[in-house]
Amino acid sequence: MSAIQVHELTRDYNGLRAIDRISFTVEEGEIFGFLGPNGAGKTTTIRVLTGQLRPTSGTAQVAGCDVVQERQRLKPRIGVVFEVQNLYERLSARDNLVFAARLYGTPKRRVDQLLAQVGLADRARDRIKNYSNGMKQRLLIARALLHQPQVLFLDEPTRGLDPNVAREIRSIIARLAEQGVTVFLTTHYMEEADRLSDRVAIIDQGRIVALDTPHQLKAIHGEEGNSTLEDVFIKLTGRYLGQAGYEQ
Amino acid sequence: MSSSRARFLEAARVILAITLKDLLDTVKDRKLLPVLAAVLLMIALFRLLPVMRAGDTPTLAVVDSGRSTLLDQWVDSSQFGLRRMSSQEEMEFFLGGEETAVLGIVLPPDLDQQVNEEVVIDLDGYLDHWVGDSDVEEIRSFYEAQLAALTGRTVRIQVHNDVAFTHPRGFLPVTTSFLMVYALVVVGLMVAPSLMIEEKELKTMDALLVSPAGAGQIVIAKALTSLLYCLLAGALVLAASAALVIHWDIAIMAVFGGSLFTVSLGLLLGAALNLRQQLIIWSAILMFPLFIPVIASEILPDIGAPALVQQAVSRIPTVAVAEATRWALSADVPQAQIDSGLAVTVACAIALLAAVAWVVRRSDS
Numbered sequence: 008m009s010a011i012q013v014h015e016l017t018r019d020y021n022g023l024r025a026i027d028r029i030s031f032t033v034e035e036g037e038i039f040g041f042l043g044p045n046g047a048g049k050t051t052t053i054r055v056l057t058g059q060l061r062p063t064s065g066t067a068q069v070a071g072c073d074v075v076q077e078r079q080r081l082k083p084r085i086g087v088v089f090e091v092q093n094l095y096e097r098l099s100a101r102d103n104l105v106f107a108a109r110l111y112g113t114p115k116r117r118v119d120q121l122l123a124q125v126g127l128a129d130r131a132r133d134r135i136k137n138y139s140n141g142m143k144q145r146l147l148i149a150r151a152l153l154h155q156p157q158v159l160f161l162d163e164p165t166r167g168l169d170p171n172v173a174r175e176i177r178s179i180i181a182r183l184a185e186q187g188v189t190v191f192l193t194t195h196y197m198e199e200a201d202r203l204s205d206r207v208a209i210i211d212q213g214r215i216v217a218l219d220t221p222h223q224l225k226a227i228h229g230e231e232g233n234s235t236l237e238d239v240f241i242k243l244t245g246r247y248l249g250q251a252g253y254e255q
Numbered sequence: 256m257s258s259s260r261a262r263f264l265e266a267a268r269v270i271l272a273i274t275l276k277d278l279l280d281t282v283k284d285r286k287l288l289p290v291l292a293a294v295l296l297m298i299a300l301f302r303l304l305p306v307m308r309a310g311d312t313p314t315l316a317v318v319d320s321g322r323s324t325l326l327d328q329w330v331d332s333s334q335f336g337l338r339r340m341s342s343q344e345e346m347e348f349f350l351g352g353e354e355t356a357v358l359g360i361v362l363p364p365d366l367d368q369q370v371n372e373e374v375v376i377d378l379d380g381y382l383d384h385w386v387g388d389s390d391v392e393e394i395r396s397f398y399e400a401q402l403a404a405l406t407g408r409t410v411r412i413q414v415h416n417d418v419a420f421t422h423p424r425g426f427l428p429v430t431t432s433f434l435m436v437y438a439l440v441v442v443g444l445m446v447a448p449s450l451m452i453e454e455k456e457l458k459t460m461d462a463l464l465v466s467p468a469g470a471g472q473i474v475i476a477k478a479l480t481s482l483l484y485c486l487l488a489g490a491l492v493l494a495a496s497a498a499l500v501i502h503w504d505i506a507i508m509a510v511f512g513g514s515l516f517t518v519s520l521g522l523l524l525g526a527a528l529n530l531r532q533q534l535i536i537w538s539a540i541l542m543f544p545l546f547i548p549v550i551a552s553e554i555l556p557d558i559g560a561p562a563l564v565q566q567a568v569s570r571i572p573t574v575a576v577a578e579a580t581r582w583a584l585s586a587d588v589p590q591a592q593i594d595s596g597l598a599v600t601v602a603c604a605i606a607l608l609a610a611v612a613w614v615v616r617r618s619d620s
Contacts, residue, residue: 057465079467087465093458095276097283102276109272110466112265150462 008071010035010158010189011056016065018051025051027213028065033206035157038180038190040204040221042197042236044244048213049193050090053160056191057087070157083111086151090162092143096136100127100146103135104153111154121149125179141172148179158189165199177203197237207236211244269468273476277450281480290445294438294488298495301430305354312336314357315398316346321364328405335401347381351585352425356386358394360412375409378402382416385427385498391416423581429553431496431584432577435509438488440545440573443517444524444538447481451525452534470615477525478518478608485514499584505593506583512600513576517545519607526614549577572600 011033018026026048033039043049054060056069058078067074070084094103104118122128125145135143144164151159161180165173173196180203184190194200200207201221208218217224221236228239281287316338319326330337340346346359359381363369369376380398382391395414402410423429454460454473463473489510493500500506520541528534548571555565568574575596582588 059461059464079469082465082467085465087462089458089461091458093462095280095459096457097280098276102279106272106276107466109275110269110463110468112268112467 008035009033009068010037010070011039011191012066012068013056014066016052016055016067017063018048018055018060019063020051024213026055026210029210029213029215030065031208031215031218033158033189033191035189036184036187037205038184038192038203040200040207041191041193041210042195042200042207042240043193043210045195047210049210050162052210053087053162053191053193057085057160058082083154084157085160086154086156086158087160088144088147088151088162088164090166092140092147094135094143094146094150097134099132099134100138100142101131103146104150107150107153113154117153117155121153124152125149126175139172141168141175144168144172144176145179148176152183152188156188158191159183161190161192163193163195165194165196173199197235197240201236209240209243216243265467266469266472269466269472270476270479273463273468273473274479277476277480278483281446281450281484284449286449287446287484290442291484291488293441294491297434297437298492301434302495304430305427313355313394313397314338314353316340316349316357316359318343318346318359318361319366321362321366323362323366325366325370325406326362329402332401332405335398343381350381350383353383354426354430356382356390356394358382358398358412358414360398370406370408375411376402376406378410378412380412380414382414384416384501386416387498423578423585424553424556427496427499428581428584431492431499432580433549434496435489435492435513435580436546436549436573436577438492439485439510439513439517439576440542442485442488443481443514443521444541445521445534446484447477447518447521448525448528448534448538449531450477450480451522452528452531455529456531471612474522474526474608474612474615477522481518481521482514485518486510489514496584501586502583502588505579505588508593508597509576509579509583512579512597512604513573515604516572516576516600516607519604519611522611523607523614526611545573548574552577569596570599572603575600 009032013032014030015028016026016030017024017028029052041049041052051060055062056067056074058074058081061075069081072081072084074081095106098106100122101118104121105115108115108118119128122131125148127142127145127149130138130142135146138146148164164180165176168176177199180190180192192200192204204221206218206220207224208215210216217228217239219227224239225234225236228242230238230242312335314336315329317326318340326337326339338349340349340359343361346361350357350359361379363378366376380395382394391414395412399410399412454463464470493506493510524534524537524541528537548568552565552568552574555568569578569592579593579597582593
């Protein structure tokens with residue numbers, strides 16, 4: 008059974024078409040990379056799939072729940088790591104997770120398990136505002152995993168992190184997939200998408216312009232034998248990373 | 256377990272989780288301290304006013320139905336000021352309106368005769384109910400000595416301070432009511448919207464909305480946290496005025512109704528605004544329509560405003576809370592008027608809460 012099924016999904020936003028009749032499926036335990044320039048519709052897609060925004064038309068099912076009709080049933084089945092590090096800065100890491108555990112009705116022993124799993128057990132009682140970006144990101148992943156969701160949405164999880172921390176985050180994501188968690192990942196790091204994703208969709212101006220395994224995308228759209236995913240991206244979107252508004 | 260019961264328990268768990276988090280967060284938020292400090296400062300200031308006047312020459316209110324010639328001597332006393340009252344009712348009303356303890360005495364019609372017969376003079380004295388025992392004794396001794404010196408006779412004053420006077424527009428009831436409205440408005444308009452705006456500024460609201468928490472549950476939890484702080488502020492005002500309060504049920508209803516109203520208004524601000532800077536501006540603007548009617552309700556009877564206008568103003572929630580607080584400090588109470596005023600306040604609060612839920616739900620979809 009597919010973890011995510013999207014059919015002809017459209018969302019208009021302030022008179023503009025943010026996503027335009029996109030369709031795809033994500034299988035259980037798959038890491039699905041969702042790539043696109045800034046403003047291509049990545050975050051809007053996540054917001055619709057997590058029930059934060061209603062689609063203008065089309066349907067989407069996540070973890071067996073319709074994202075519009077069964078929003079409450081959907082909520083405990085998904086975990087979301089947002090693009091911004093939205094934590095309660097005055098509280099400690101542990102307090103943040105205890106709060107999330109109370110919200111989801113999760114046993115508190117999971118808090119300590121997760122803190123240990125993301126390597127924050129030693130700093131669990133420190134206030135978040137004293138944390139580095141990398142520590143905050145690990146905590147966000149811990150919070151999203153606390154209630155053992157079936158599908159994890161990660162919106163630019165390594166953005167702005169130094170290479171070592173980004174590598175740690177990638178290894179956490181890889182481990183999650185091994186444990187059977189379905190991961191929906193948006194990133195602008197092509198190498199990251201290439202290395203982590205089982206399949207990749209490239210979205211541009213609200214439309215999916217390519218969807219396949221990284222290997223196949225490179226084979227079909229690459230012009231040379233050693234084409235990278237970035238080459239494919241540039242060819243399909245017609246833009247270099249700098250033009251697409253990316254930070255490197 | 257039935258599904259409706261399970262849903263209720265889940266909603267209760269979510270509301271409790273958010274409330275506990277907000278309580279912990281606000282305790283750690285140093286921005287809350289100045290708000291509570293401002294309330295405490297105002298309480299101290301209002302309570303210091305009577306103390307600052309305590310050094311003035313004390314006043315003696317006298318009911319002299321027998322038109323005693325002795326009063327001409329008393330008027331000249333440098334130790335106290337004399338206020339002649341035409342009746343005991345007028346005297347009690349006067350005593351009830353004073354900010355300091357004022358002794359009222361009722362002279363017997365045959366006072367001059369008693370003085371001539373060289374008997375001990377027994378007088379009935381009256382003090383407001385909130386005057387403490389040690390002050391009663393001090394005031395009694397002072398006037399017994401003063402009047403003995405002026406009459407050349409032994410004077411004994413039997414002080415009655417077990418009866419509360421009715422003067423809802425006296426200094427202490429009015430200042431206490433202003434203080435109550437100030438405390439509830441300041442805390443309600445600062446704490447409640449901050450709880451909402453901070454969730455939006457930090458984008459933690461997004462995390463809440465993908466969690467099992469619904470828009471309504473978030474609003475209820477924020478309302479509960481803010482209510483606790485508002486009730487705390489109201490309790491501080493009542494604690495500082497505990498000796499004045501006669502009707503605790505009315506006082507508590509005023510605190511609860513007022514808190515509910517200001518918290519609901521604060522939450523609506525928080526739901527509509529996105530930045531703390533906007534909140535500071537809007538809170539300052541809202542203070543005027545909330546406070547001015549309270550002051551106006553004091554002035555309108557004096558300038559002979561039409562009854563309809565006075566009645567309409569008394570239905571404004573902050574005015575209703577102020578009036579209920581004042582009456583809680585008075586002996587005789589117009590219960591129906593208080594009940595209807597507070598009922599309007601609670602109804603306004605419910606309407607505001609519904610508006611908050613609508614705004615949050617709209618932004619949620």
